[in-house]
């Protein structure tokens with residue numbers, strides 16, 4: 001998602017939007033241990049931001065509320081998905097004789113880390129898209145998707161940034177433009193939850209697949225469909241992090257139309273009938289739970305509300 005109000009001093013800025021698993025069914029497991037999923041996914045119209053500029057030497061800087069949670073020195077710093085994405089795309093281009101010179105990347109880390117809304121994956125995807133533009137190359141989106149999958153199972157879907165159904169381990173993507181935009185709240189108790197730990201806690205790995213009936217028209221039709229889906233990672237996540245129960249209940253108590261946990265948690269999201277009820281709920285929740293992360297946003301429409309994507 002390119003943004004008009006860019007990070008000052010950077011040639012280009014991209015938003016790395018929060019990912020929301022509206023439903024997440026675990027339907028199997030590959031021989032290498034990765035789980036097979038069927039997930040209805042959408043994205044928020046808000047997230048991290050990444051600034052891009054050509055530079056005399058490679059630089060990486062950070063800002064934002066959650067930048068303190070990212071290691072910035074030593075070997076761990078090189079594990080940042082922004083840098084891994086830069087290095088993989090550069091290696092791909094260099095092998096093909098395309099110049100991919102030094103860049104200054106700035107990550108504005110607005111999303112909580114390890115929170116089930118794919119912030120790191122979104123950062124990686126936004127880096128691939130931003131650098132492709134900054135370096136002026138025409139890497140095909142299919143090649144970008146292959147690079148993305150090397151960075152994480154969620155990264156290919158983050159290249160899309162619009163409603164979709166993901167299968168496989170997340171890489172088999174079908175756009176789902178019918179899913180409408182909703183006023184949305186994302187709430188996290190600021191307790192990091194490890195994705196591999198949650199997958200390991202699953203007791204059943206062959207659950208019923210995703211089933212989305214045809215012909216939903218109204219918002220209430222969609223809510224009824226979402227109610228029929230599950231997040232199979234929610235029971236183990238609630239066991240590991242009991243505060244998810246409190247977040248979910250607090251969101252329900254606001255009168256939201258729909259509440260569920262995203263990904264491996266601990267973030268929960270709520271969909272609302274209108275922006276006024278969303279904003280009122282955000283005010284109440286922030287006052288009652290000053291230690292929680294509360295983001296009032298909208299889910300994107302079928303176009304992804306963005307430009308610059310293939």
Ligand SMILES: C[C@@](CO)(OP(=O)(O)O)[C@H](O)COP(=O)(O)OP(=O)(O)OC[C@H]1O[C@@H](n2ccc(N)nc2=O)[C@H](O)[C@@H]1O
Nearest residue numbers: 033034035116117118152153154169195196199263264265
């Ligand atoms: C659960 C989901 C749902 O969208 O989201 P998050 O909770 O991370 O946001 C994703 O599948 C997370 O994708 P991502 O975070 O990119 O996963 P990766 O880095 O590739 O994998 C981290 C670890 O999670 C486990 N893993 C991940 C994906 C998958 N389909 N099966 C798995 O078993 C593996 O143990 C793997 O080592």
Ligand SMILES: Nc1ncnc2c1ncn2[C@@H]1O[C@H](COP(=O)(O)OP(=O)(O)O)[C@@H](O)[C@H]1O
Nearest residue numbers: 079080081113114115116117118119120121123
């Ligand atoms: N740019 C980044 N933002 C967030 N986490 C990152 C980043 N780069 C690497 N990581 C690592 O990736 C892991 C998953 O982070 P994240 O994408 O925020 O999780 P989730 O998908 O559960 O929201 C974290 O443990 C973190 O150390």
